[in-house]
Every structure is written in C-alpha cells, then in structure tokens.
Amino acid sequence: MSLWLQVIWAAAALNVVLLLGLTYVWGRNYTQFRSKHTLGLAAFGLILLAENATALYLFYFHPQLSAWIAAQAPIAHLAVGGLRLLELVAIAFLAWTTWD
C-alpha cells in the first residue's frame, strides 16, 4: 500500500471518528430541541459520516481499486486524497467549535 493511500485512509478514518462525535452531539441536541437548525446539523453529520465510511471502505478494503486509479491516473489519485485531507481540516474546525 502506497504511503499516499495510507494518508488518505487515515484521514477518512479520522473523519469518521470526528463525525461520530459531532453527529452524537447534534443528534442528542435535536432530540431535545427539535429545531430546524439542529436537524440540519444532525443530517449534515450523518450524511458526511456515510460518505466518509464509504470512502474508508473503498480505500482500506479495496486497495486494488485505489491502486488501479493510481496506475491509470496518478493525478486523480493525488487530487482525491487532497480533497479528503481538506475535508479533515474542515471537520476538525467544526469539532473544535462544537465541543464548546
């Protein structure tokens, strides 16, 4: 497994962990406040969680798919990983403000 692939799946795994925490907080607040605002946050967390869990599954359990993409289009492999890292930064910021 290439180093870049390991970085990508580690970022996806961290995203899953952070989103589990965020979705827990927002989901709990939604059950209490029942507001549109908290529903939006909870739904956002849940959907992004599904997206990252899928990514983790693809990168970690199907390394052949990732290796194929890397072989066919190295630039795409790099770009997809870069997007995953940016997402980690964004989610980390959100977790920092939500944990208040």
Place this chain on the structure above:
Amino acid sequence: MDGVLWYVLTGTRGGENRVRILKALDERPRNANKLAEALELDYTTVRHHLDVLCDNDVLRKQGGDYGAIYLPTDRARQHWETVEQIMEKVE
C-alpha cells in the same frame, strides 16, 4: 442574531446548560458564583459558558472582576422570542 442564538444554544455540546444559565439570568441577574450555586454546576463550567455567551453578545457583564453580575444584552432582548422558543424545549 437569531442564527447566533440557535447556534450557541442548540448547536454545541454545552447548549443545554447555556439555556439554563440564560433563563436564570433573565429571572435575576447575578454573579458567576451565585449562578453556579443556583444551577448546581461547576464554577469553571459556568465561567466558560458565561465567556462564550459574552463573546457572542448574548450576555454582558456589569461591575468589576469577581463581583461582576451578568445580564442579557439589549441585542439578545430584541430577539427574546427566539430565546423563549428555545427555552420551551428545555424543562
């Protein structure tokens, strides 16, 4: 301001306690110590929430240092309907 209130009171981990703090201060402005006592919360927790609410212009401080009392800002008062709407859900 409505967005700030929704976010700071319902979008974060400490939201519920912030609503309780706001409710207590609406009934009677008081200092951090009395507030911690009344709500049976840790003093540092109360201080943290008070700082966040002040930062977001929901509460303001009156008086100096340790004896300072906290009360809702005029801006929060103008949007009190939203606050009440949120408070209804926390009983």
